[in-house]
Amino acid sequence: EAGVAQSPRYKIIEKRQSVAFWCNPISGHATLYWYQQILGQGPKLLIQFQNNGVVDDSQLPKDRFSAERLKGVDSTLKIQPAKLEDSAVYLCASSLFPAEATNYGYTFGSGTRLTVV
Amino acid sequence: QKEVEQNSGPLSVPEGAIASLNCTYSDRGSQSFFWYRQYSGKSPELIMFIYSNGDKEDGRFTAQLNKASQYVSLLIRDSQPSDSATYLCAVEPGSARQLTFGSGTQLTVLP
Numbered sequence: 001e002a003g004v005a006q007s008p009r010y011k012i013i014e015k016r017q018s019v020a021f022w023c024n025p026i027s028g029h030a031t032l033y034w035y036q037q038i039l040g041q042g043p044k045l046l047i048q049f050q051n052n053g054v055v056d057d058s059q060l061p062k063d064r065f066s067a068e069r070l071k072g073v074d075s076t077l078k079i080q081p082a083k084l085e086d087s088a089v090y091l092c093a094s095s096l097f098p099a100e101a102t103n104y105g106y107t108f109g110s111g112t113r114l115t116v117v
Numbered sequence: 118q119k120e121v122e123q124n125s126g127p128l129s130v131p132e133g134a135i136a137s138l139n140c141t142y143s144d145r146g147s148q149s150f151f152w153y154r155q156y157s158g159k160s161p162e163l164i165m166f167i168y169s170n171g172d173k174e175d176g177r178f179t180a181q182l183n184k185a186s187q188y189v190s191l192l193i194r195d196s197q198p199s200d201s202a203t204y205l206c207a208v209e210p211g212s213a214r215q216l217t218f219g220s221g222t223q224l225t226v227l228p
Contacts, residue, residue: 042218043161055213
């Protein structure tokens with residue numbers, strides 16, 4: 001089974017520029033998550049999709065962050081304009097519910113490391 | 118705000134010893150609990166999940182859950198240098214299919 005694919009792996013931008021990240025979940029996984037992980041901290045949920053609808057975006061800074069999930073499969077997370085404090089790893093995860101007992105729920109991609117200078 | 122608390126460490130143990138990692142959570146309605154391991158520069162990988170009170174063992178790993186005390190722990194027996202990583206506790210609240218993470222505990226196993 002292919003994993004969660006993310007691109008790019010690394011991105012360096014100047015503050016006030018825009019950036020976009022892409023995620024392709026595991027085939028058949030209806031739920032997709034974007035997490036932000038700042039160095040030294042645990043991942044923080046930004047947005048959760050169920051198919052192509054938003055389930056939870058309560059922690060998404062909507063003045064600068066936006067996300068969409070095209071046709072319930074791929075997803076894009078955008079930051080515009082970027083700030084220094086947006087430097088972090090952006091992790092995409094997907095899940096299949098109801099979960100199988102031997103493979104519970106959540107699988108993470110390798111992440112995109114964003115540096116804002 | 119639902120919170121998950123972990124000791125940030127760092128925690129150092131000698132090779133072959135038992136490493137004990139602890140986590141508390143604030144949402145009494147939480148249903149499922151996860152331990153992830155994260156090597157530096159890598160994404161989190163699932164070690165174990167537990168949803169019933171008591172112990173759950175998988176090889177050298179044992180997860181312990183006490184819902185009354187809102188406490189979950191991970192024991193690593195016969196610790197190896199390859200276990201050196203950050204261990205993340207994550208909680209699935211009763212109201213949603215999503216994970217809330219603690220800040221992680223950095224573990225170093227000394228040869």
